[in-house]
Amino acid sequence: MSAAATTIAHEAPPQSGPRAFIRRLTRGDELAHLITLVFAAGILLLTSMIVYELWINSHLSRTKFGWDFFWTRIWDPNFDNFGAAPFIYGTLVTSAVALIIAVPLGLASAIFLSELAPRKISDGISFLIDLLAAVPSVIYGLLGIFIVVPLMRTTLGPMLIHSVGNVPYIGALFRGPNYGVGFLTAGIVLAIMVVPYIISVSREVLLTVPREQREAALAMGATRWESTWQVVVPWARTGIMGSIFLALARALGETMAVTMVIGNAARINPSLLGPGDTIASTIANQFTEATGDLYLSALIELGLVLFLITFILNGLARILIVLTERGGGHPS
Amino acid sequence: MSSPRLMWRKSLNHVMLSLTGVAAFGVVSILFLILGYLIWNGGASLSWSFFTQLPKPVGEVGGGMANAIVGSLKLLLLAAVMGLPVGLLAGVYLAEFGGNTFSFIIRYTADLLNGVPSIVIGIFAYSIAVLPVKHFSTLAGGVALGIMVIPITVRSTEEFLRAVPGSLREAAMALGASKWKTIATVVLPAASGGILTGMLLALARVAGETAPLLFTAFSNRFWSQGWGQPIASLPVMIYTYAIAPYDDWHRQAWAAGLVLLGLVLLSNLGARYILARTKVV
Amino acid sequence: MRKNILIVSLVLAFAAIVGAEGTIDLNAAGATFPYPIYSKWFDVYHQQHSNIQINYQSIGSGGGIRQLLAGTVDFGASDGPMSDEQLAQAKFKILHFPTVLGAVVPTYNIAGVTGELNFTQKALAGIYLGAITKWNDPEITKANPGVKLPADDIVVVHRSDGSGTSYIWTDFLAKISPEWLSKVGKAATSVNWPVGLGGKGNEGVSGLVKQTPDSIGYIELIYAVQNNIPYGKVQNAAGKFVKADLAGVTAAAAASAKTMPEDFRVSITNAPGATAYPISSFTWLLIPAQIQDATKRDAIKNFLKWMLTDGQNYNEGLTYARLPKEVIAKESKAISLIQ
Numbered sequence: 001m002s003a004a005a006t007t008i009a010h011e012a013p014p015q016s017g018p019r020a021f022i023r024r025l026t027r028g029d030e031l032a033h034l035i036t037l038v039f040a041a042g043i044l045l046l047t048s049m050i051v052y053e054l055w056i057n058s059h060l061s062r063t064k065f066g067w068d069f070f071w072t073r074i075w076d077p078n079f080d081n082f083g084a085a086p087f088i089y090g091t092l093v094t095s096a097v098a099l100i101i102a103v104p105l106g107l108a109s110a111i112f113l114s115e116l117a118p119r120k121i122s123d124g125i126s127f128l129i130d131l132l133a134a135v136p137s138v139i140y141g142l143l144g145i146f147i148v149v150p151l152m153r154t155t156l157g158p159m160l161i162h163s164v165g166n167v168p169y170i171g172a173l174f175r176g177p178n179y180g181v182g183f184l185t186a187g188i189v190l191a192i193m194v195v196p197y198i199i200s201v202s203r204e205v206l207l208t209v210p211r212e213q214r215e216a217a218l219a220m221g222a223t224r225w226e227s228t229w230q231v232v233v234p235w236a237r238t239g240i241m242g243s244i245f246l247a248l249a250r251a252l253g254e255t256m257a258v259t260m261v262i263g264n265a266a267r268i269n270p271s272l273l274g275p276g277d278t279i280a281s282t283i284a285n286q287f288t289e290a291t292g293d294l295y296l297s298a299l300i301e302l303g304l305v306l307f308l309i310t311f312i313l314n315g316l317a318r319i320l321i322v323l324t325e326r327g328g329g330h331p332s
Numbered sequence: 333m334s335s336p337r338l339m340w341r342k343s344l345n346h347v348m349l350s351l352t353g354v355a356a357f358g359v360v361s362i363l364f365l366i367l368g369y370l371i372w373n374g375g376a377s378l379s380w381s382f383f384t385q386l387p388k389p390v391g392e393v394g395g396g397m398a399n400a401i402v403g404s405l406k407l408l409l410l411a412a413v414m415g416l417p418v419g420l421l422a423g424v425y426l427a428e429f430g431g432n433t434f435s436f437i438i439r440y441t442a443d444l445l446n447g448v449p450s451i452v453i454g455i456f457a458y459s460i461a462v463l464p465v466k467h468f469s470t471l472a473g474g475v476a477l478g479i480m481v482i483p484i485t486v487r488s489t490e491e492f493l494r495a496v497p498g499s500l501r502e503a504a505m506a507l508g509a510s511k512w513k514t515i516a517t518v519v520l521p522a523a524s525g526g527i528l529t530g531m532l533l534a535l536a537r538v539a540g541e542t543a544p545l546l547f548t549a550f551s552n553r554f555w556s557q558g559w560g561q562p563i564a565s566l567p568v569m570i571y572t573y574a575i576a577p578y579d580d581w582h583r584q585a586w587a588a589g590l591v592l593l594g595l596v597l598l599s600n601l602g603a604r605y606i607l608a609r610t611k612v613v
Numbered sequence: 614m615r616k617n618i619l620i621v622s623l624v625l626a627f628a629a630i631v632g633a634e635g636t637i638d639l640n641a642a643g644a645t646f647p648y649p650i651y652s653k654w655f656d657v658y659h660q661q662h663s664n665i666q667i668n669y670q671s672i673g674s675g676g677g678i679r680q681l682l683a684g685t686v687d688f689g690a691s692d693g694p695m696s697d698e699q700l701a702q703a704k705f706k707i708l709h710f711p712t713v714l715g716a717v718v719p720t721y722n723i724a725g726v727t728g729e730l731n732f733t734q735k736a737l738a739g740i741y742l743g744a745i746t747k748w749n750d751p752e753i754t755k756a757n758p759g760v761k762l763p764a765d766d767i768v769v770v771h772r773s774d775g776s777g778t779s780y781i782w783t784d785f786l787a788k789i790s791p792e793w794l795s796k797v798g799k800a801a802t803s804v805n806w807p808v809g810l811g812g813k814g815n816e817g818v819s820g821l822v823k824q825t826p827d828s829i830g831y832i833e834l835i836y837a838v839q840n841n842i843p844y845g846k847v848q849n850a851a852g853k854f855v856k857a858d859l860a861g862v863t864a865a866a867a868a869s870a871k872t873m874p875e876d877f878r879v880s881i882t883n884a885p886g887a888t889a890y891p892i893s894s895f896t897w898l899l900i901p902a903q904i905q906d907a908t909k910r911d912a913i914k915n916f917l918k919w920m921l922t923d924g925q926n927y928n929e930g931l932t933y934a935r936l937p938k939e940v941i942a943k944e945s946k947a948i949s950l951i952q
Contacts, residue, residue, distance in 0.1 A: 028510055028511075028512045028513065029510050029511045029512050031512070032424075032429075032511065032512035032515065033425075033429050035421060036421045036422065036424045036425035036428070036429060037425055037429065039417070039418050039421035039422045039425065040421070040422040040425040040426060040430075040434075040435075040438045041438075042418055042422070043418070043422055043438055043441055043442055043445065043482060043483075043486065044437065044438060044441050046445070046479060046482075047441045047444055047445050049456070049460075050445075050448060050452070050453070050456050053455075053456050053459055054452070074805065075805060076798075076804070076805035077775075077801055077803045077804060077805070078797060078798030078799065078801045078804050078805065079798055079805075104355070105355050105358065105359060106359075108351060108352040108354075108355035108356070109352065109355045109356040109358075109359045111352045112349075112352035112353050112355065112356040113356060115352075116349060116352065116353065117356070125356070125360055127600065128360070128363055128367075129359065129360075129363060130529070130532065130533060130536060130600065131363075131367075131536070131593055131596060131597055131600070132363055132366070133533055133536040133537050134536035134537070134539050134540050134592065134593055134596035135366060135370075135540055135589070135592075135593065136539075136540030136541070136542065136566075136567045136570055136571075136589060136592060137540060137541075137542070138542060138567065138570050138571050138574055138589075139366075139370070139540075139570065139586075139589045141813075142574060143366060143369060145817070145820055146369075147365075147369075149824065150824055153824065153825070177766075179768065179810060179821075179825055180824060180825065181810060181821070192362055195359060196533075197533065199359065200529060200533055201487075201488060201491070201529075201530070201533075204488075204492070204525070204526045204529055205491065205492075205495065205526075208492070208495035208526070210497070223341050223342060223344070223345035224345055224349060225344060225345040225348045225349055226341065226345070229348070238491070238494075239491045239495070242487050242488075242491055245443050245446075245487070246446060246483075246484060246487060248447070249443060249446035249447035249483070250446070250447075250537075252447045252449075253446075253447050253448055253449035253450065253452075254449075255449055255450060255451055255543055256542060256543070256571075259773060259774075259813055260813050260817060263810045263811060264773030264810065264811025264812070264813075265806075265809070265810060265811060266805065266806075275810050275811075277773075277811075279449070280449035280451070281773075283449060283451055283452065284449070284451045284543055285773050285774040285775065285803075285811075285813065286774065286775045286803050287451060287455070287676075288546070288672050288673035288675055288676035288774075288775065289673045289674060289675035289676065289774070289775025289776060289802040289803060290675050290775060290802075290803070291675045291678050291679060291696075291699055291802075292698075300455075303448075303449065303452045303455075306447070306448075306449060306452075307444065307447075307448065310443075310444050310447035310448075311444060314440060314443050314444065314447075315440075318440075387652075388656065389649070389652040389653040389656045389657075390649045390652065390653065390931065462685060463683060463685070466683070466684045466685050467640070467685055468640065468685060546672055546676075547672075550640070550642070550668075550670055550672075551668075551670045552668050553652065553655070553656070553666075553668050553669070554659075554666050554668060561638070562640060562668060562670075572648075572670075572671065574816065575645075575813065575814035575815065575816045575817070576648070576649065576816075578649070578839055579839075579840070
């Protein structure tokens with residue numbers, strides 16, 4: 001017995017001490033652990049450096065305005081009075097609209113491409129959808145101006161005002177005047193921009209769900225849809241949520257496309273058809289021309305505020321995931 | 333046997349599945365609309381001179397974006413070299429060695445990084461790569477884009493590594509492979525399709541970014557030598573030309589958009605081809 | 614695998630080495646307004662002096678000033694002169710050199726109105742302050758007898774991005790309207806607009822105006838001419854309604870030439886003179902007074918000399934107005950200040 005054991009296993013190595021460490025190192029596992037750890041920590045370092053830079057460079061503005069920066073509704077470069085409220089509102093509203101449109105659309109498309117479409121067609125279409133991610137945001141902006149804005153102004157806007165606009169409570173979201181540019185238009189353009197991320201990643205994740213899962217459900221008498229919705233999708237839940245995080249992040253930080261179709265009014269407007277502005281769009285528009293120190297500092301503080309918003313939204317989303325964890329799906 | 337409940341389930345099945353088809357059809361139509369628009373507006377300006385000549389001032393016929401095309405390629409190369417390994421290895425850590433609070437923090441941070449507006453990344457890269465040396469450079473542009481590539485790569489690498497069935501790992505270990513060897517020779521290849529998708533998605537995204545390049549790579553009307561000089565790039569040219577008063581420049585902007593898509597398409601195809609050739613599993 | 618590594622390293626090395634010897638490379642950044650003429654000038658100059666490459670990028674007047682102050686570019690360009698605070702911030706002396714003249718014009722889109730509208734100074738200020746809200750307001754109709762203006766709300770369009778064009782427009786409004794000056798402030802590339810929608814760039818503004826009925830916006834003259842966009846007449850300081858053209862712009866500059874300060878930082882909006890177009894402006898190159906590198910210094914000085922003589926011949930072709938003779942003379946003398 002012991003003879004057979006020694007031909008396969010090494011003699012028992014020392015369990016602790018420097019020689020043990022070197023031995024584990026040369027065996028590769030420890031090294032791999034160390035190297036990958038360093039790179040993972042590198043991300044933390046990088047992000048911390050960015051936050052640090054944002055913090056330092058917004059010093060002037062932070063000390064002058066303090067917490068008021070969050071709810072002051074005025075943005076006046078001439079009189080050096082800056083407040084982020086309209087932009088926080090715009091960022092949240094446009095991202096919400098974008099996700100409300102993109103998530104159902106993207107998830108449904110991903111389900112179609114992974115479950116129903118023949119593999120070759122699915123691969124081909126998915127390949128083309130990946131290309132959408134490469135279209136520069138400037139071009140999305142131009143397309144927004146040439147196609148979505150007129151559509152909103154002449155057709156979609158009036159339609160919404162006359163139908164949903166009369167419903168109590170929700171109707172307040174769809175009041176005139178309607179210029180074509182505004183929160184809804186920006187949300188639509190953003191939705192088109194982030195849908196490729198959702199489709200691409202979700203499709204790939206759905207494809208990795210083992211056949212046995214689907215077959216088990218079908219064997220128990222489930223319809224195709226029931227098998228998909230109640231077994232396959234939950235299994236891929238973390239990957240799908242991941243793709244939604246990607247989409248959310250892109251929506252929050254998008255500059256060029258949004259700035260061309262949102263109307264750029266530094267105001268809080270309850271109607272989705274009204275003009276507004278987002279944090280990223282404001283920074284992009286005004287950074288190159290800003291020369292006053294306080295002005296620059298206020299713009300950088302806007303960047304810091306966006307970071308905070310992303311932080312909070314990500315946290316809320318993660319809490320949501322934990323709360324809805326019903327089991328099923330592989331552990332994360 | 334058909335009871336009302338079964339009929340309901342069957343019709344729900346049909347309705348929902350058709351809806352997914354409608355959604356996919358809708359998205360694909362939008363895609364073709366965008367591509368069609370680009371081809372329609374930009375196709376006319378594509379010519380041999382577009383690919384080989386330097387930009388000409390307004391009013392002069394011809395002129396192209398040869399330097400911007402090369403510039404975008406160089407910048408993407410730098411971004412890939414700097415950002416993809418970081419994303420890949422960090423993703424490996426999260427999937428294979430992680431599982432504690434530290435991993436949670438890294439994951440969270442990667443998502444945060446993804447949400448930073450590209451112009452803020454550009455400002456950051458400006459302060460660390462341009463100000464200290466007091467000049468714009470290709471390298472600084474590569475740094476900015478490299479930072480942006482990391483979050484998507486990390487996310488997808490981790491996701492697809494996790495999707496590899498445990499049975500595969502266990503089989504390798506049962507044969508005596510150490511952990512890192514398992515990862516390198518079994519798990520990574522198994523997940524390579526998805527990981528590559530993530531990487532290509534990340535590169536596609538940064539290929540079209542303008543804001544981070546304005547303060548780092550700047551731009552250049554002439555050829556850029558080496559890696560330490562300002563360099564032209566397709567997105568910045570599109571941005572400059574699109575907001576100019578001249579129709580000729582507008583058409584060139586559309587053409588540049590088309591070429592950019594073409595570049596991404598080619599690198600996508602190329603990468604997938606190489607992967608298929610070297611696939612072991 | 615090894616072959617691939619070899620190929621990749623060769624490509625990288627090649628990319629690093631390729632380059633011409635002996636070129637003088639200058640980097641400059643700044644205003645978007647004169648970008649077309651600057652790109653023309655630098656290109657022509659390069660053809661005449663093939664060893665000098667001037668790379669100018671239009672990242673915005675503010676960007677140009679900041680990059681100049683940070684030392685990352687050799688010289689800058691701005692549509693508005695640097696303020697005293699900005700000049701004080703610089704660690705070195707900066708000289709202003711006017712290069713061309715431009716103008717900003719009001720463009721509009723009103724159903725049924727095809728001719729040119731006359732805008733009094735009060736009308737423009739009132740519209741942009743939000744005080745005048747309808748097209749058939751007496752202030753507008755009294756200047757346009759015979760034109761049927763609807764009783765519709767005016768949709769105001771301004772620039773969303775900071776820009777020299779906004780600087781010129783707000784400079785004009787601040788001069789002619791004390792209410793504007795107190796409420797919105799002095800000339801600036803970005804202000805807190807009392808009313809209206811924002812469009813990005815001239816393209817954005819003109820696009821919005823074209824698409825939105827009953828709207829008004831302001832764009833550069835060149836842009837309007839190049840794209841055949843109709844624009845209105847503006848009342849000047851002498852009370853006459855002037856349609857912007859190169860002659861009117863040069864007239865505005867000529868009126869100020871005699872009283873121009875030594876450092877050329879002057880605003881020529883609302884200039885005196887019957888033919889002067891009131892919303893005109895210089896645009897400036899910002900050159901450091903001391904340039905260490907002798908080759909760069911000579912290249913810049915020679916370029917400036919060329920710009921003031923041969924260069925001006927290209928202006929009109931691109932719809933920029935020439936500098937008045939008196940200004941050119943003063944600038945030629947100022948070139949010697951660059952050491």
